[in-house]
Amino acid sequence: MKKLLLGNAAFARGLYEGGCKFISSYPGTPSTEITEEAAKYSEIYAEWAPNEKVAMEAAFGASVAGARSFCGMKHVGLNVAADPLYTAAYTGVNGGMVIAVADDPGMHSSQNEQDSRHHAIASKVPMLEPSDSQECRDFVMEAFEISEKFDTPVIVRTSTRIAHSQSVVECGDRTERELYEYKKNPQKYVMMPAYAKGRHVFVEERTAKLTEFAETSALNRTEINPGTRMGIITSGASFQYAKEALGETVSYLKLGMVNPLPVKLIQEFAARFDEVIVIEELDDVIEAHCRYIGVNARGKEIFGYTGEISQTVIAEKLLGKKNDIISLDENIPVRPPVMCAGCPHRGVFYALSKNKITVSGDIGCYTLGAVAPLNSMDWTVCMGASVSALHGYNKVLGEKSEKRSVAVIGDSTFMHSGITGLVNIAYNSTNSTVIILDNSITGMTGHQQNPTTGMNLKGDPAAAVNLEELCRAVGIKRVRVVDPYKLGETEKAVLEELEADEPSVIISRRPCALLKYVKHNPPLKVDTDKCKGCKMCLKLGCPAVSIVNGKAVINHTQCVGCGICAELCKFDSIVNQ
Amino acid sequence: METKSVMIVGVGGQGSLLASRLLGNVILAKGYDVKVSEVHGMSQRGGSVVTYVKYGDRVYSPVIEKGEADVIISFEQLEAARWLPYLKKGGKIITSDQKLDPMPVITGAAEYPENLIDKIRGKGIDVTAVDALALAEEAGNAKASNVVLMGVVSQKTDFEEEVWQAALEQCVPPKFLELNKKAFELGKAAAK
Incomplete structure (x- = not known):
């Protein structure tokens, strides 16, 4: 089949x-x-x-x-x-x-x-x-x-x-x-x-x-093309790129097993050719092995260590061939990924951005808080590092950073490896403020359940971790929950917890706007008589809001009616349809 | 048959995955070797996204590089212009005339270029532009603009009607099938 x-x-x-x-x-x-x-x-x-x-x-x-x-x-x-x-x-x-x-x-x-x-x-x-x-x-x-x-x-x-x-x-x-x-x-x-x-x-x-x-093993196979003088040693996607670029003009040793690497097989293959080229993405694992077993192969000096290889990279580097390219004489603006319209993370990042708070970041959709116009992230390393790194940062800088910096971490990332960092904050005592962005799902990877969601992978009901109780149990006394669609309340909570003389956790709770069960409000619209074109609403970085002819416009196919732009507008110009 | 390369480009969330699956299933039904390369993860969040579809007697690389695409199917004008360098000489573009401002335009750091479709045509390229969004809304849901575009594509390629219909039935959940079939028909009509 x-x-x-x-x-x-x-x-x-x-x-x-x-x-x-x-x-x-x-x-x-x-x-x-x-x-x-x-x-x-x-x-x-x-x-x-x-x-x-x-x-x-x-x-x-x-x-x-x-x-x-x-x-x-x-x-x-x-x-x-x-x-x-x-x-x-x-x-x-x-x-x-x-x-x-x-x-x-x-x-x-x-x-x-x-x-x-x-x-x-x-x-x-x-x-x-x-x-x-x-x-x-x-x-x-x-x-x-x-x-x-x-x-x-x-x-x-x-x-x-x-x-x-x-x-x-x-x-x-x-x-x-x-x-x-x-x-x-x-x-x-x-x-x-x-x-x-x-x-x-x-x-x-x-x-x-x-x-x-x-x-x-049949996992490692050779493809000898008659009369060829170059031998290519490769594996994975690089094999496909090489086949497309070079076809039958070279011979191949395609390695399906990349550890441990064979010795005799490579030596005997290499001995048949005038030149041996290793095509592998990232590091020189196969090439270094070749050198170690006395096979004179070249690879990284041609292809480098960064990014992907492709058929055109190979054709250019080995054959000197280049495709003809058509392009416009036009400045094409970039289109980086953004937080979706109605993303619950936006309200928290607006509060952090407005108050110029230092943000210890983490891995998830909310890493997008780093880019314009919110620009609210100072470092991001790996899963869970937001919480642990904030502790170290605050320990060194003391009160002046404790009252001006937060960690942001999603619900799934917090369960993954944020908990131990929070234990460290409580145990080794910094007045750190941790914001758990609880959107009730693992968002970036495409909506997977996690221990806080009450559902398992098979879609059956499951035990759900209670984040408030968990944070209290590790020794954090100040734990509060906010709705990030309420901008004023969210900002107030952030500022109050930063001022507190003990560690605190703010749980920003609102399910991901892309979840199927989330019921959206009808899209909002702009009352153009009231709109002064001040562009305050653009500070949210919502993809549904733009300015056309000096007035705000809301894209009705994208807007989910979360209303945070309406709360921000000083002229009450953003209204229900 | 020499390998054909089709790119589907748009903005994360516009439904390029369904479009590429439709095309992939059509090609598979015709007995060709096929590879469809998708983008998941971070770039899906409202960023510029691209899917590669390649078919022929034997397909090796799953990716399409600059100067290699026979057809570019675009869900948005700026994306058609962005990916234009990937088009082969003599290749064609099928695009929705929809415009979606990227964040640098929203924040005022950049401007959305004017008359992009005319400028692409000015390069001597065969461009079919349709108002896929309006047609999708006519079919009953703005989200079906991906299937409207595939209706257009069906008129610009040699695959038979039955194969497209079978692919629709295979790829679209039953409760949205009727809506999507209507969207497909509207796309076909717009192509003529």
Whole structure:
């Protein structure tokens, strides 16, 4: 049966057909749809964990129990889950355990451009890398086999162009598997020094066996075109770019297994050609390996370390070819992403912007508070860092920053890793003000449930964390809830909590305007007789409001009637239709 | 068949994902190899978004680069102009004449250029421009302007009517099917 499937959906298909029984993941672009799609199969138990570390530990437990298990995350999520990864590498598995990590070369939706292959190398865990949707499905199934055969978790690495491209997939049926029996074995599973020493020896032996496997596995294949003098070594999306740019004018070694890398296979391939070029995005992992095994290959001196490679980059760098380009002699204004019309985050950021508050930022839609016209973010690093970094900043600068700075963090990000930062604020005492932007969903990644929403991944009712009680329980006495659609009240709450002589939490509560269950008011309109064209409403950065011929205009297809522009207007010119 | 490259461009939230899925399913039904590359995540939030659709006997790269697109389908004028450098010489543009101010225009930091469609035509390019938003509202929902545009596209490409109808039934939830079929018909009529 042939289907047109997103790489992530094909990945989920591979999990299904491969008999996966347990999935625990945390959403992160571009990995999210693997878990969402897999959750649609009733044979698979699937959940959103509060963060990637919890997800991987849960998948490890499921593997020990004898099931084929999976956890998925984006590249930076693997940093969070690195702790269980590096030691699950020692324990190995019972049921097969597969980890998906999605890199984001070009940073379409990420805060850095790290290369996850380094985690595979450092943790000594095998890593496969598919180059289209068919391979996503096939490699996942192969990953389960490798996991069980070699007693190791296996990472499957994708990237944005593989995860978010649809291509044709030949699907099969699910093979249902009995659980492998769990047998108590502390030497294998209890990683204290005495036992871990033995397992480290096992890991080194396993790597040697996996390297042997890499020499002959069908995952790594050559494509020799007669008469060619250049050999290309590549993997993942780069293979597709190379094929399109160079076709049959070169020969290929396409690596489906990127850790451990084969030795003889590469040496023998390279020996056939006058020149060997490595085409890989981000770091020089394959190229450095080539040099290490005495193969003279070039790569990064041609393609560099940043951004994506493409067919035109390859054609230009290797063939000197350039496409003809048509363009207008016109200044085309940029169109950066913005907070949506009716976004509940806007009210909070307006209050922060107006009062020129220093903002310790975090990861989510609200990172868009950093851009014009709100310009209300001073730093953003990683999930949860808003809360912990504010504490350090305030500890150094004392009262003068405590009364002028806040942390902003979403509900899902707070559950992910903001809680521990808040514990630190209470325990080590700074008068920090933390604003939890509770929009009742994980927004940026496309509406995933989380522990505060009262619903689980399968759509069933679930226990909901009470944020107010949680904040009080860690030692914050001042906890208050505001509705960010009420601009005046929101600003008042921010200013009062900044003045307070103890730490406080403000929960800005209003569901994401894009949620299907949210009922919107009718769009507003401008009474042009009253509008003075003062442009005060533009300070909100709402995409539905603009100025035409000196007067405010509201785009009725975008406006959801949240009313904050009407509250801001001093001339009462924004009114109901 | 040599690989054909189609870009669908617009503003995050305008429904380019449904448009690309429709086209992808039409192409698959015709038995071609096909790749559809989408954008998810942050850039979806009201930013400039692009989807690549490529088909032929065998498609390798899922992305389209400057000077490579046979057709650009645009949901908005400024986006048609922004992505114009991606058009191949002799390629065509099918666009909605809708204008959506990007944030730099809203805040007054930049101006929305005038007469973009005429300026693109001035470069000798075959441009079909329709008022997709008005037609979508006529069909019953402004959000169906994506399907109106695909109705236009159906008249500018060689795929049969039945295949488009089947793709609509496959990609659109039953409760919105009638509305979208109407939007598609209005798009077809506007193309003539």
